Amino acid sequence: MTSGRPAGAPLLLRFPFTGRWVAQNSPADRVPSHGTHAFGSSHAIDFVAVDEHGHSAPRGWRSAFATEPPDRFIGFDAPVLAPVDGTVVIAHDREPDHEARRSPLTLLPYLLSQSRRAQQGAGGLAGNHVVIAARESGPFVLLAHLRRGSMGVRVGDVVRVGMPIGRCGNSGNSTEPHVHVQASDSIEWSTARGIPIAFAAAAERAGWMPRNRVAFDVK
Template structure:
């Protein structure tokens, strides 16, 4: 029997939406508390002379509960996706210029990143490749890691995709070494990434900026370079304006741009929103594309970045 779906914009009443938000928030906070309790008990059992009652069972139960809550949170997001019709795609500008290659594209599948959590249903990853085949690839044996500066995407300007208001901006997390070998990918998935997802989605996302595009749509840029944001909360930005630089923070194997639209500014509570890029087709996985220069209204500054054009004189 087909699952009944709800038209876009009427997924639930206001009280039902508040209950959903409350449950999602509680699941996130309790899973974080469970993971921190697991870490505390593990350190206690390994290094303190006083043994815990119940031994290892006492240690591992909070960890299993935490992982289970994260899995349940993902299940809830998947059920909601199946029972709600998606909204119409929103047209926005491309967040970069130059030649790039798409990965984890919603053109090929949804959810594009294998999960509906954190409003990633229609998210896309893009990797800079100014010259075909010149981007450092995956290393099966050596080197295990590379510096972020070895990748052409690192430090590339990120552009506002529309006239918008900045509602969240954080760039204090470090840009780590790449996770571009089998051993380091396992480390990312099993240790580093799991710990981040259990503690806070913002650690998964890394440095980021969220733009309010209006009409209930929000753009999220993830894995931004540490200290690179040129905007702060409350700032008004124009389409094509530089808002930061591509980095390698959070759950990232190499410097790249993670871009998504969502219907709320908080990815814990939001649902993904489909989008299309103005002036070009949204690329499929593995497809190279060249993003056009920003539309008139934004121009390079003295350092070669893209800056808003100066306002004209007025009476």
């Protein structure tokens, strides 16, 4: 898929997975989508794998009162695919996959510690992540929160749309296994600016952006 686009048009990507997913923190609902322009994340989007009922994992006492193991979730270990042709410029794979948190009892303390993770830099926020440069000067596409040890690419590798690059995990600033996608004009994260993106399920389709909490299927 080409990265060339008219000025002001979104960068067109392919979905980096197959199956049923739901969007969270979508720029179709608000910008900046994650409440900040920092780290080039103004137009970022999160994707959570769900079942036919829209659930990311079974409900039980742990989901109400405690943390949960990440492998309890449908998305954990799901293949993550390259959404754009390009060259890998970052492949970070040393962050642990931590427990998931759906319970308000565990979620609130975790959210309050977000600033500490931000101080750890890209690894603390994005966890295990890959950045693909669509061209040498960008744009740069980030896929974050991958499973530790699942990285299938290295810096310098040339990738094509649909190639496996890793697996969905729960590393970094993540409360349950999901895939975070964003595009930016730089990988100097302190000054990077976010770039609008859109997704196409096939090369011939026009791009679109899923809205929050609406499930969709990718074949």
